[in-house]
Amino acid sequence: MGVLPGIDAAHPVILITGANTGIGRITALHLAKLGACMVLAGRDPQRTAPVVQEIQTLTGRADAARFLPLDLADLHSVRQAAQAFEAWGLPLHALINNAGVAGAKGQTRQGFELAFGTNHLGHFHLTQLLLPLLLKTPQSRVVTVASRAHLAALNGITWESLEQVTRSRFGITEYAVSKLANILFASELARRHASQGLLSYSLHPGVIKTEVWRHAPWWAQPLFALRRMKTPLEGAQTTLHCVLHASPEQNGLYFSNCQPRTPGDHASNPLLARQLWERSVAWTKDF
Template sequence: MSYLKLNGKVALVTGANSGIGAVTARELALQGYHVFLACRSINKAQTVIQEIQSLTYGQAKVEFIALDLADLDSVRRCAQSFLTRDLPLHLLIANAGLAGQKGLTQSGFELTFGVCHVGHFLLTKLLTEKLIESKPARVVVVASKAHRHVQSINFNAVLKPTNSFGGLKEYAVAKLANILFAKELGRRLYGTGVTVYAVHPGVVSTNVWRAMPQPLVKLISHFMISPEEGAKTTLYCATQPQVAGDTGFYYEDCKVKVSSHAAQNINLANELWEQSLNWVEQ
């Protein structure tokens, strides 16, 4: 039996009950992090926790924390629940996402945008002080190269139910928002000891596609990579010393890549920030 060496660092991973999030949580736990799996389903999270514990002979520090990103009150409870533990926070991984589901979140946002961006925006805002206090700390936002399919964000459309066929346009908007958010957060936290990274994990075979028409999923699944492959860039940005000084960049295949023109629009990033602040403070 090998002894797991805990590294004294704490990580919170959203959507850690499946796919890339589960792999990310597992790998961080194996590196000695105390990992919080922030997700909706305690049963699914328990399966991942049991898998991690079996790999580490019960030595890993992993636990479930309830989070529904579609419900901003749930986001507030999650942050509060973490903060009452009085632990440091060295790593926040905004990983949870969905594609192709339609409707509105409980808090009144287009479903994909509300979960992928607004929920994560509020969670990060509520944990920012703790991240600064725990420096050096990192925030990794899982985005997608799908952000290249849109040129801007319609701030009225994101307050209405999903409109496009298959919801892929809304997915692209949400992922553009992820990159703009990472860029603006990196700018605002510059010099605080907290660095921020946006990543495209690759087109990964996970249940993010669960609401898409199955024939389409079957077709694109031939081009998908495994969650293990997909988690590589997240883990690279989360743990590698060589990127410790970088902030606000966008990564694919463990390398900095140039994001779309819209994703580099500083005015749009600032507008998204102000709108998001307004939404979460209502």
């Protein structure tokens, strides 16, 4: 039996990326209140310190939150983060791949398109490096925050576009591809490691009022605020559901509104998932 359902049992350790703000912050707060020891992995200690403090104060436990330096846009930094985590000697009961960038243009330190490199490849590498630790706990979980925006990746993944700078005007196409990659990754992770007891889920959190599109040009910001947006508390619910309640029978599935949903055709393609996995291994193996 895994440790997470019902949580408090042994103060399970959960690593979450991008928890200094938005959906990740609320997710971390909630899980810490339930008894988890949260590791908040992010690139900015100053922006994360208030959340670490907030969690420690709310729970009255110093071990309820700690910061781990991690820049997902740099594969060296990802390895350093995994090594630093291992050096603490803690178990790892769940990994929440939550961080994400949208609407920013550029390339990661190793030359991958910024959204793909950060949202997919950084998390792929982190998960692979932490896998031996995850597998030590039966029914440990990897929960990957994807998006309904994956439906906008109409052509699936164009491999050549992944190793160049963001081309589309607002970065929406590249964001969609990165979120498609999140879903493919989560399902392939389950296919490869279910027999070892690992659980893996992906999800759409809803359309949530956060800072996620802050890198889009200022004059385009209203475009991203037209629809009614839910709160980060509402946005955290499906992640929490996947961490706390999704069952082994649902391993590998994509969730929305706390229910399994069938994602788009490309996201349901096991051949594409395998190809992405194999390429991701090749891209990250030297780091």
